[in-house]
Amino acid sequence: MRLSRLRRSTPFRLAVAYALLFVSSSLLVYLSTYFLLRAEIYSTLDNSVTETYSVIQSSYAPGDIEDVVQSMNSFSRLQNGDRRIFYLGSADGKRLAGDIAKFLPTTGLQTISGEALGLPGDDHFRVKTGTIDGNNLLVGESLEATEDLAQIILANFAWMACFTTLLAVFAGMFLARRAHARIDAIAEAMTEITDGNMSRRVPLKGSGDDIDMISAQINSALDRLSDVMESMRQVSADIAHDLKTPLNRLKLILEDASLRDENKQPVQEQLRDALIESDQINETFQALLRISQIEAGARRTRFADVDLNRLVSNVVEIFGEVAEDNGQKLSFDADRAPRCHIEGDKDLLTQLFVNLIENAMNHCPVGTTIQMSLQRSEDRCSAIVADNGPGIPAAEREKVFRRLYRLDKSRHSPGNGLGLSMVKAIADLHGMSVEIQDNHPGSRFVLTWRNPKPIN
Ligand SMILES: Nc1ncnc2c1ncn2[C@@H]1O[C@H](COP(=O)(O)OP(=O)(O)OP(=O)(O)O)[C@@H](O)[C@H]1O
Numbered sequence: 001m002r003l004s005r006l007r008r009s010t011p012f013r014l015a016v017a018y019a020l021l022f023v024s025s026s027l028l029v030y031l032s033t034y035f036l037l038r039a040e041i042y043s044t045l046d047n048s049v050t051e052t053y054s055v056i057q058s059s060y061a062p063g064d065i066e067d068v069v070q071s072m073n074s075f076s077r078l079q080n081g082d083r084r085i086f087y088l089g090s091a092d093g094k095r096l097a098g099d100i101a102k103f104l105p106t107t108g109l110q111t112i113s114g115e116a117l118g119l120p121g122d123d124h125f126r127v128k129t130g131t132i133d134g135n136n137l138l139v140g141e142s143l144e145a146t147e148d149l150a151q152i153i154l155a156n157f158a159w160m161a162c163f164t165t166l167l168a169v170f171a172g173m174f175l176a177r178r179a180h181a182r183i184d185a186i187a188e189a190m191t192e193i194t195d196g197n198m199s200r201r202v203p204l205k206g207s208g209d210d211i212d213m214i215s216a217q218i219n220s221a222l223d224r225l226s227d228v229m230e231s232m233r234q235v236s237a238d239i240a241h242d243l244k245t246p247l248n249r250l251k252l253i254l255e256d257a258s259l260r261d262e263n264k265q266p267v268q269e270q271l272r273d274a275l276i277e278s279d280q281i282n283e284t285f286q287a288l289l290r291i292s293q294i295e296a297g298a299r300r301t302r303f304a305d306v307d308l309n310r311l312v313s314n315v316v317e318i319f320g321e322v323a324e325d326n327g328q329k330l331s332f333d334a335d336r337a338p339r340c341h342i343e344g345d346k347d348l349l350t351q352l353f354v355n356l357i358e359n360a361m362n363h364c365p366v367g368t369t370i371q372m373s374l375q376r377s378e379d380r381c382s383a384i385v386a387d388n389g390p391g392i393p394a395a396e397r398e399k400v401f402r403r404l405y406r407l408d409k410s411r412h413s414p415g416n417g418l419g420l421s422m423v424k425a426i427a428d429l430h431g432m433s434v435e436i437q438d439n440h441p442g443s444r445f446v447l448t449w450r451n452p453k454p455i456n
């Protein structure tokens with residue numbers, strides 16, 4: 001992965017932003033902790049100086065400065081690594097006790113260099129002064145140990161800050177690279193798909209994170225797209241295949257008519273046949289167009305409450321007589337059927353039942369009984385169209401829903417092979433499933449709606 005590309009990527013920018021935030025907040029914490037600790041050790045030193053001063057001062061008994069000198073000397077002897085300094089001198093500058101040459105008066109606690117007090121080295125001291133019985137008293141403690149401790153703490157925090165920064169930068173880079181690699185994998189898959197490999201899908205990590213979720217959504221959109229493309233390809237192939245015969249027939253009829261016309265023979269019959277043939281072709285195109293419109297979903301805006309019981313009763317009433325004329329029987333027991341209300345397009349649902357009834361009438365012999373019924377449970381409602389005709393073999397039950405697909409035995413009966421495609425398109429539009437079952441004998445079309453309207 002090129003660094004310039006990585007730098008432009010969102011994961012990289014996010015990682016840098018988080019690393020900066022992490023480093024600056026860590027620095028803030030380290031610095032504030034350092035200053036707090038430093039203040040604390042300096043205040044411990046000040047307390048120690050003040051305490052020593054108080055102890056020495058309290059050893060004074062009026063008129064007896066000797067006790068003060070003794071107390072100071074015992075403190076001097078007790079030096080335990082922390083360098084302490086003492087001074088006791090008369091008002092005219094005469095040193096009575098202590099280990100510094102010069103006396104410098106202070107207000108409260110003050111930091112004074114050893115040099116100013118006439119001491120060798122470059123140490124600094126916290127010093128407190130005052131007077132006892134007209135004499136000057138000075139108590140001080142070296143800052144060296146305290147400054148060393150502050151230095152150690154500061155160095156420690158500096159190392160920790162370096163480590164935190166490195167950790168933030170490397171962890172950020174690692175996470176950015178990982179996220180970028182997954183985005184790259186999506187881009188790679190999309191490029192391959194754009195180049196024509198419609199079977200390619202975005203790889204999933206299986207962690208269920210947001211990138212996985214987006215990838216799964218892209219994959220299901222691609223599935224849908226390839227289904228649509230496959231069905232378009234199928235339609236084109238079917239149209240080319242199934243319309244070839246009627247178009248050839250039309251051509252032959254017209255050639256025949258033209259030959260007869262040249263021979264001054266009547267052509268009425270040929271023209272009538274040509275008209276029937278072109279009507280048939282036109283009908284096929286109209287039906288294909290209608291199915292595409294239904295599949296596009298625009299009719300959903302016309303959805304309203306549909307009483308299935310009443311709709312089926314109406315269809316049966318109209319087609320009952322046609323079936324009787326065909327020597328078949330169409331029945332529906334409206335009184336015993338449960339009440340089913342759904343949201344849908346009444347005209348399309350009527351068309352759906354008409355197609356199923358017409359199929360049973362056209363593809364079943366005389367004497368067939370076509371039985372319509374409704375079933376309902378708490379969460380679903382089914383409409384069933386069953387006949388005791390020849391049935392549809394199990395292997396063909398998926399295929400009959402394809403456009404222009406007809407069983408071989410129906411090739412010579414009228415029809416385009418589009419009736420069930422329309423049934424499927426209408427069913428999909430209404431979110432219902434269509435299943436063909438064996439009616440022993442015959443076929444049984446079961447349409448199921450999930451979540452119909454509640455029974456009042
Ligand atoms: N009830 C049925 N019994 C037996 N076969 C059936 C039945 N319904 C459909 N078929 C078979 O399924 C095929 C597809 O049906 P479809 O309704 O799609 O087309 P069609 O009836 O042949 O033509 P169209 O409906 O366009 O006039 C039919 O040709 C027929 O072979």
Ligand SMILES: [Mg+2]
Pocket residue numbers: 355358359415418419420
């Ligand atoms: Mg049909």
